[in-house]
Every structure is written in structure tokens, then in C-alpha cells.
Amino acid sequence: MIDSIITNMELRFTSLNQHFENFGFLYNLSKLKNMPEEQILKHCNDLHNVLHVGESSDFQPFELYEELNTMIPNLPNFIIDVKQLLSYITENSLKEIYPNIYIVIRILLTIPVSTASAERSFSKLKLIKNYLRNTMGQERLSALAVLSIESEMASRLNYDAIIKEFSKVKSRKFLFL
Structure with missing residues (x-):
């Protein structure tokens, strides 16, 4: 330390x-x-x-x-x-x-003399990436970091609408006529 x-x-x-x-x-x-x-x-x-x-x-x-x-x-x-x-x-x-x-x-x-924004991002990464998540892929880790850093905006999201949109796009059912 x-x-x-x-x-x-x-x-x-x-x-x-x-x-x-x-x-x-x-x-x-x-x-x-x-x-x-x-x-x-x-x-x-x-x-x-x-x-x-x-x-x-x-x-x-x-x-x-x-x-x-x-x-x-x-x-x-x-x-x-x-x-x-x-x-x-x-x-x-x-x-x-x-x-x-x-x-x-x-x-x-x-010109910023401080590195406060970078330090804030790294402190969020430390919270997200603990010893249980060391095997997590970089893309998923980056997405979680963005969600954590932008937590105020993420809390205002409508999850039901997002889930419905995702299910429409990822639907595997095909109608054969």
C-alpha cells in the first residue's frame, strides 16, 4: 500500500x-x-x-x-x-x-493539472473488479465501469422498455408459412 x-x-x-x-x-x-x-x-x-x-x-x-x-x-x-x-x-x-x-x-x-477524473474512474474500477471478477472480460468490465461511473443516469433508465427491445432483437422464433 x-x-x-x-x-x-x-x-x-x-x-x-x-x-x-x-x-x-x-x-x-x-x-x-x-x-x-x-x-x-x-x-x-x-x-x-x-x-x-x-x-x-x-x-x-x-x-x-x-x-x-x-x-x-x-x-x-x-x-x-x-x-x-x-x-x-x-x-x-x-x-x-x-x-x-x-x-x-x-x-x-x-489544462487540468489534477488527475481527479482519472482517479475517480480507477476507484470505480477497484470497486467493480474485485477478486471474484478477475476472470471477467475487458468489454464487460468496461461496460460495468461506465454504468458505475454514470450511475445517476443509469438509475433513470426504463428497464422494462430495454428488456422488450432486447427480446425483439434477440428473438429466435421464426414464423414459417
């Missing part, structure tokens, strides 16, 4: 460290104001390398760098984190002026 806890903690910290390596330079705006321009450009290029897929990309790294160099020194002092920066950009209609910053901050704030 302790080994399992240690492994899970290491996975979480690895995930969080990876997230911070990619987006960390944007979290502390006061530190970003004092960061050398070469380092900002390197962070923008690294972030682009992580987020681009093939030839498509949501932002341009050099344009992001230029926008950061233009916007960050002129920010009001009350803006200390990226949520406030996003609100400031939205409220002052600066999306068109700083589109790359706007896109990157939205990506930053929507």
Missing part, C-alpha cells in the same frame, strides 16, 4: 513539474517583468514546441514574445496572476491587440 501511495505521489509531482516547466514563466508576472528577453523568447519557443501538433499551432512563439515584451512592462500593479491578466485583457477588449497572450493564458487555465 505504501509503495502504491509513493508511486501515485511521484506521478502527480512529475505531472505538475512538467506543467510548470511548460507554463511556469507565465505564473509569476512580476518575475516575468524582470526576466531577460532571451529567456522569454526561449520559454515562448519551448511552449510552442509542446503545444503544436504537426504544422498547426494556436499561437506564434515570436509574436507571443513580442506581445509579452509590449504588455508586461505596462501592466497595472494590481495584476499579479494570470487569472487577473485574462480578466484585464477581456474587460479592456485587448484580445485583438494581444491575441497570442490571450490564447496561451486560456490554454494555461483550461
Whole structure:
């Protein structure tokens, strides 16, 4: 059990460290104001390398760098984190002026740092797959997991209608004339 806890903690910290390596330079705006321009450009290029897929990309790294160099020194002092920066950009209609910053901050704030949904699914699997069900096939196990995870919706199903429909489809009686 302790080994399992240690492994899970290491996975979480690895995930969080990876997230911070990619987006960390944007979290502390006061530190970003004092960061050398070469380092900002390197962070923008690294972030682009992580987020681009093939030839498509949501932002341009050099344009992001230029926008950061233009916007960050002129920010009001009350803006200390990226949520406030996003609100400031939205409220002052600066999306068109700083589109790359706007896109990157939205990506930053929507990427889940937590693994709560995956953990919820695995905890449901632990409940379903106990030692009696180890021989169960993967398809049946997956179906039971979905039913357990979506238990609220499953409780609202009309079982009589489902049974009647199933019996119509699976009926083996043929009428020969």
C-alpha cells in the first residue's frame, strides 16, 4: 500500500513539474517583468514546441514574445496572476491587440493539472473488479465501469422498455408459412 501511495505521489509531482516547466514563466508576472528577453523568447519557443501538433499551432512563439515584451512592462500593479491578466485583457477588449497572450493564458487555465477524473474512474474500477471478477472480460468490465461511473443516469433508465427491445432483437422464433 505504501509503495502504491509513493508511486501515485511521484506521478502527480512529475505531472505538475512538467506543467510548470511548460507554463511556469507565465505564473509569476512580476518575475516575468524582470526576466531577460532571451529567456522569454526561449520559454515562448519551448511552449510552442509542446503545444503544436504537426504544422498547426494556436499561437506564434515570436509574436507571443513580442506581445509579452509590449504588455508586461505596462501592466497595472494590481495584476499579479494570470487569472487577473485574462480578466484585464477581456474587460479592456485587448484580445485583438494581444491575441497570442490571450490564447496561451486560456490554454494555461483550461489544462487540468489534477488527475481527479482519472482517479475517480480507477476507484470505480477497484470497486467493480474485485477478486471474484478477475476472470471477467475487458468489454464487460468496461461496460460495468461506465454504468458505475454514470450511475445517476443509469438509475433513470426504463428497464422494462430495454428488456422488450432486447427480446425483439434477440428473438429466435421464426414464423414459417
